[in-house]
Amino acid sequence: MTTALRPSGARTLGPDAPIVFLHIPKTAGQTIHAELTRIAGAEAVSPVRVHTQVETEAAQLPPGYSVYSGHLDWTALDSLPAHRFTFSVLRSPRERIASFYFYLLKEARAQTPEELEKPHRAGMKRISTVSAEEYFCGGDRPWQVFVHDHYDNFYARYFAARRMRAWARTRETAPQALLETARTHIAADLDRVYSTEDLGALEQDIAARYGLAISVTDRFVNTGDQPRGEARWPRLMALLDTDAARAKLTAFVQTDEALLARLGLGA
Structure with missing residues (x-):
């Protein structure tokens, strides 16, 4: 574009x-x-x-x-x-969500128990100690705000609000208006x-x-433990126990997928 x-x-x-x-x-x-x-x-x-x-x-x-x-x-x-x-x-919004989850899980598992007790590691402690369903669907209101801020149609909210943590500002905006x-x-x-x-x-x-050359094609750092090219979304869906949880995460990508389609980038 x-x-x-x-x-x-x-x-x-x-x-x-x-x-x-x-x-x-x-x-x-x-x-x-x-x-x-x-x-x-x-x-x-x-x-x-x-x-x-x-x-x-x-x-x-x-x-x-x-x-x-x-x-x-x-x-x-x-x-x-x-x-x-x-x-x-x-x-792909689905792959971004799944990749983000598995990357954070990998990072959390690499921490010592003592490190996970530190206040700034609260998110890592949670992801390493609860199920995927509890991570996305459980917890108190501040935790759910965190989940929505980082996973819920992040692209559309980021570009609409011009801010990283935009869910609170856009939560009442209808999907079409957000798009x-x-x-x-x-x-x-x-x-x-x-x-x-x-x-x-x-x-x-x-x-x-x-007039400068960069090389970014097929070069990736901060990757997870899954082979590149292998879809992570089905793996994440398999970790969820209920249809309600799977529906929640599917709703987290719908406006973003529409945005990619409008931009001619596919989903």
Whole structure:
């Protein structure tokens, strides 16, 4: 998907024409970030990688850097130069949910019992001690807010609200309105949205716009313990005990799948 609302054409990568990578978890982002860091130089990459690092949304995009890359809100995107190149990457919503779950489970199982007792490891402790059904469907209200924030049609909510944790802001929005708002914001603010199945297009665009070469096709880090190419969604569905739980997770992907279809990326 492209937009011509901002100046385009060949540019020199730098603070006046930065790259902004809106990285959604479990969408090959670590590989892309590593390549952007390589071509820009580590000192030219914004140190803000996660929206929780700073106190304000504006501080997530500090001025003067050549690359912004991370799990970031983008309400302050217009504070950056007009010649920025802004993009995101999506994968099958079902596979993103399942990959995220199995990745966190793997990470949790690698922690010591003492480490899991630390307050900031509460989520890891829970995923390692309860069933998949209890993880997604049980717990108190704060836990369910966490589940919805991270799994419930994350793409549509992220693009509609321009924020990482957007469920509370969008929970009353009807799916069709959520979808249309997400599409509107993408068209206005992003130059491209890529699929993990075609990262060669990202390589080509970076070469055309900046004259720089990156290599991100078929290179993945932070992968789980399942062979690449093997679907994780059926494995996750098999861990759920009830039709109600399976229906809940299926509802978590429906608007996102519609968004991918509208963007011409498939599901």
